[in-house]
Amino acid sequence: MAIGPARIAALSLLVLANKEDSDDAHTARQLSVDRITAAHEMLGTKLPAMLKACNHTFPSKLEEKRLACFEALTPLVESLRDSSKAQGSAFSDHCLYRLEPLVSSFLIEMTEDLMENHKRLEERRQEDMLKAITNAEVVGKNIQLIAFNASIEAARIGDMGKGFTVIASEIRDLSGKTQMMLDNIADLLRAS
Structure with missing residues (x-):
């Protein structure tokens, strides 16, 4: 300047x-x-x-x-x-x-x-990011519940639902990994 x-x-x-x-x-x-x-x-x-x-x-x-x-x-x-x-x-x-x-x-x-x-x-940006992560965490938990319910329904169908059981299990695993990453990001933001 x-x-x-x-x-x-x-x-x-x-x-x-x-x-x-x-x-x-x-x-x-x-x-x-x-x-x-x-x-x-x-x-x-x-x-x-x-x-x-x-x-x-x-x-x-x-x-x-x-x-x-x-x-x-x-x-x-x-x-x-x-x-x-x-x-x-x-x-x-x-x-x-x-x-x-x-x-x-x-x-x-x-x-x-x-x-x-x-x-x-910076404070406002950090608050907005924490809100976005909190919202993503909620979505991740809902995906886990949906995947769990899909596994139950696939098991109830029997042999015809085995393929769907594998897909539901993968979705649940990915949702769990996403949830862990979001938790780590949220912890980093809260620490700063």
Whole structure:
């Protein structure tokens, strides 16, 4: 994500603003400008689009911080288009006392929010998987009962039901193996 590197880029621009106009300084300055521009675009359009694609919204206070970071980056991006504006105490104060604390705070809270959201999604996914396994276990038990009843009916028929007895026995064995696998999966999910 471009937001974190923008913090470094903004601070490096402060250092570069007072340096000579060498090729290395120009290259470093351009890299900083590119990172800040990318962060501005990330905060303005890309991050909201990514959140929307993931069906996630920030809590209102975090969204306010995102907008505040975007607004704090906007004059910086505009001043970078004219390098003469990217100098002086107002520029330094903006980078050090407004932009950097806002972005740092936003990044910390955004990370916490995304981690909490991920945790909730994982818990919900695990609950859904356990429900699916429980349902499959019920089906497996019903298959065992049906196979058992089929064996009884085949035995009652006598010689004509011997082939069906073998099939019912195989179904019961497969159902038992499936039940064991489902139990193992459920135990693994419950342990995690």
